[in-house]
Amino acid sequence: MHTPPSDDLATLDTADSAPRPAEPGAPRRAASPWRGRVMAAGLILAALNLRPAVTSLGPLLEEVRADLGMSGTVAGVLTSVPAACFALFGFTAPRLARRWGPVAVVCAGLAAIAAGLLLRPLAGGTVAFLAASALALAGIAVSNVLMPVIVKRWFPDRVGSMTGLYSMGLSLGTAASAAVTVPMTEALGGSWRTGLGVWALLAAVALAAWLFLARDRTSGSPADGAEATRTEAGGKEAGRTDADAPATAESVAAAETAAPADGPAIRITRSPLAWAMAVFFGFQATAAYISMGWMPQIFRDAGVSASTSGLLLAVMMAMGVPLAFVLPRIAARLRHQGVLVVILGVFGLTGYAGLWLAPAGGAWAWALLLGIANCAFPLALTMIGMRTRTHAGVVRLSAFAQSVGYLLSIPGPLLVGVLYQHSGGWGQPIALMAGFMVPQIIAGVLAGRDRTLEDEG
Secondary structure, eight states, rough: OOOOOOOGGGGOOHHHHHHOOTTTTTOOOOOOHHHHHHHHHHHHHHTTSSHHHHHHTGHHHHHHHHHHHHHHHHHHHHHHHHHHHHHHHGGGHHHHHHOOOHHHHHHHHHHHHHHHHHGGOOOHHHHHHHHHHHHHHHHHHHHHHHHHHHHHHTTTTTTTHHHHHHHHHHHHHHHHHHHHHHHHHTTTTEEEEEEHHHHHHHHHHHHHHOOOOOHGGGOHHHHHHHHHHHHHGGGGGGGOOSOOOOOOOHHHHHHHHHGGGGOOOOGGGHHHHHHHHHHHHHHHHHHHEEEEEEHHHHHHHTOOOOHHHHHHHHHHHHHHHHHHHHHHHHTTSOOTTTHHHHHHHHHHHHHHHHHHOOTTTHHHHHHHOOOOOOTTTHHHHHHHHOOOOSSHHHHHHHHHHHHHHHHHSSSSHHHHHHHHHSSSSSSSHHHHHHHHHHHHHHHHHHHTTOOGGGGOO
């Protein structure tokens, strides 16, 4: 999940904070406090919709599997779909934004989310369910990539505060969907189809708000899309540690528009640092998607009620709210971030050990520990910004680490499902989850060393 940036954003692109002439394509701030509040509300509504498609499914996965005749292996495929969609569909966002404008693309993304969430409960089989889920996740992927661009265009001199607000909305949507899906399902008659489908209403509300914003010419145009991407990428040149902005497709688009002054292309695939960052990013993403997809089922099989299992997942996801503000600031003050990687890894290994020994007895403690461990995401994004000196370097490292990392994360949830299917229990899958922490720690320590990508060029 995305996280708020560090204090360095206070110095981001001072040129964007200065008054600009009212010319076509030039980004402008809200003309009035009322309009600014409407834009902020739109950001929050969009952010609230960027995770419920994933986290609402986990607490009801058992009912979905039983009704659709879905095997554990196929359920593992389902839990791997988010990473695959984020890695693949995200690449299309910058090109779409250059053609249609970022606001129009976000509107289309929200429409895809609403349609996917509405069609998913109507599915009569596994294939249709997977297709509807992929539609919603594709909408999330393009919206997720473009939100930092829109934050920068609408609030050029308040990037930090507005990104923090947007990130808190994302975390709130993640935790709330995990916590209330089961109680809401029970209140609406007990059908998983109703419990999952009701989230389409939230997406529809956000879509209506964004359609209203899209009517304003200053919200964005096709020209704005390219300019916004260049401006957002340019903010990284000063070496800031933005723990939210680096997104795979956005970075790729920025690389395409990088100025020749950035120097010759870095041979990213030959860089040990780049591979260490990609592996670290990939394994932390693996842990996150396994948690969102399988953790409620683990607790339910241990005898915990469905509603409590959802609350436990919500606790895990909610840990990202306070720690997302703290970790980037601490990391930015350290020359070597490996110590933070090890600390988070120890929390994760302790949580998995407790989950294996007493999954129900210490459920709340294990959820808390694993929630802390899953906060490796903001640390990974902070480290990407700190391991480069130049604009071209941060763009290429961000694009490589995230694209390769998301691809690496795809098999993890699938392997958990296969092991669960063939072993008939959670002992082996939990051991696999704990095993994933080892390469994550090793790669994170290597990536956290005080050096830059340009030193290897």
